[in-house]
Amino acid sequence: MTKIKSVQGSESRILSVGSYRPTRIVPNSEIVDRIDSSDEWIQQRTGIIQRHIAGPHESVIDMAISAAEVALHRAKITIADIDTVIVATITFPYQAPSAATAIIERMGNPKAAAFDISAACAGFCYGVGMANDLVRGGTSKKVLVIGVEKISDFTDPDDRATAFIFADGAGAVVIGASEETGIGPTIWGSDADSRSAIVMEPAWTDYKLHPEKLMRELQWPNIAQQGQTVFRWAVYQMSKAGLRALEAAGVTPDQLGAFIPHQANFRIIETMAKEMKIPDSVVVADDIKTNGNTSAASIPLAMDALLEAHPELHGTLALLIGYGAGLVYAGQVVQLPPAP
Numbered sequence: 001m002t003k004i005k006s007v008q009g010s011e012s013r014i015l016s017v018g019s020y021r022p023t024r025i026v027p028n029s030e031i032v033d034r035i036d037s038s039d040e041w042i043q044q045r046t047g048i049i050q051r052h053i054a055g056p057h058e059s060v061i062d063m064a065i066s067a068a069e070v071a072l073h074r075a076k077i078t079i080a081d082i083d084t085v086i087v088a089t090i091t092f093p094y095q096a097p098s099a100a101t102a103i104i105e106r107m108g109n110p111k112a113a114a115f116d117i118s119a120a121c122a123g124f125c126y127g128v129g130m131a132n133d134l135v136r137g138g139t140s141k142k143v144l145v146i147g148v149e150k151i152s153d154f155t156d157p158d159d160r161a162t163a164f165i166f167a168d169g170a171g172a173v174v175i176g177a178s179e180e181t182g183i184g185p186t187i188w189g190s191d192a193d194s195r196s197a198i199v200m201e202p203a204w205t206d207y208k209l210h211p212e213k214l215m216r217e218l219q220w221p222n223i224a225q226q227g228q229t230v231f232r233w234a235v236y237q238m239s240k241a242g243l244r245a246l247e248a249a250g251v252t253p254d255q256l257g258a259f260i261p262h263q264a265n266f267r268i269i270e271t272m273a274k275e276m277k278i279p280d281s282v283v284v285a286d287d288i289k290t291n292g293n294t295s296a297a298s299i300p301l302a303m304d305a306l307l308e309a310h311p312e313l314h315g316t317l318a319l320l321i322g323y324g325a326g327l328v329y330a331g332q333v334v335q336l337p338p339a340p
């Protein structure tokens with residue numbers, strides 16, 4: 001019998017990172033009155049001081065392209081060199097066609113492979129894992145992975161449990177061939193029995209479309225969450241997942257240059273770092289403080305900010321771990337991109 005030709009790719013790494021933050025900065029003082037809160041409470045419980053919120057005419061596609069252009073420029077390539085675009089988002093308002101195809105069309109490479117991932121705040125790390133496997137398997141040579149959210153479109157400004165947490169933005173990385181292993185094995189999974197911990201409200205549970213009922217009852221969806229359930233799950237389960245990602249990569253915490261977890265709450269980040277015994281020599285990303293929780297965009301945004309503040313971290317190892325609605329998670333050890 002004729003055998004199918006075996007194709008192998010190469011090792012891969014992150015070649016560059018880029019990000020986009022909307023220009024409008026919203027401090028805590030601007031949102032506290034509607035939710036009977038205070039700047040002090042928000043800072044104490046989450047670390048958040050301010051967040052960036054997109055303008056009314058600024059779309060997920062606009063923000064994604066702005067971040068992608070920076071990443072491509074820093075990798076010294078153009079969109080024509082990219083053969084696959086993966087977009088992690090839960091706030092592009094259409095199921096199809098995808099955000100990824102809108103991006104390649106607007107950027108001028110409409111023939112690239114392109115698709116979206118729905119894995120909430122874990123989406124970027126899902127994308128990095130898939131891009132790594134695509135390059136290693138020989139399917140792709142250069143992959144653009146974008147995490148982008150406009151969560152302000154899906155946040156109720158009167159909801160005390162969410163209005164102060166979420167924010168908008170985009171981050172992108174180019175992943176391509178490398179002589180050495182630049183991305184460790186991806187540790188991923190779900191805790192789907194906690195699906196109700198973060199949902200878009202109103203939540204439908206029978207999963208069938210009832211057009212008449214929908215026309216009568218449908219409301220604009222807004223994100224809702226059980227804060228304490230998510231908090232406990234994140235600190236204990238995600239610390240374990242982080243340790244598994246380190247072990248899979250054969251890296252110990254003291255060999256890391258940086259820890260860049262999903263930016264959901266600085267208390268979660270600090271507790272995770274403690275649980276995982278990450279030493280003080282490792283720089284811990286704290287972009288949550290000035291940027292809020294931007295879901296799938298939070299890790300590449302935090303990576304870019306960290307490299308700007310600490311240029312010496314270019315080329316060092318970082319542990320990434322994303323987690324969110326599903327509940328789902330993914331993490332891996334990566335070598336941070338070289339200085340552009």
Ligand SMILES: CC(C)(COP(=O)(O)OP(=O)(O)OC[C@H]1O[C@@H](n2cnc3c(N)ncnc32)[C@H](O)[C@@H]1OP(=O)(O)O)[C@@H](O)C(=O)NCCC(=O)NCCS
Nearest residue numbers: 036037038041045046121160227228230231264265323324
């Ligand atoms: C949302 C979160 C900050 C709430 O903090 P918390 O300490 O769990 O708050 P609780 O709901 O237990 O409420 C504690 C107190 O604060 C009050 N409170 C709740 N929300 C408040 C708000 N927005 N402003 C001021 N006070 C608030 C409560 O009324 C309660 O008061 P009481 O002690 O007098 O009864 C926290 O649970 C959290 O960050 N969870 C993780 C969420 C997350 O990361 N989600 C995204 C994952 S991708």
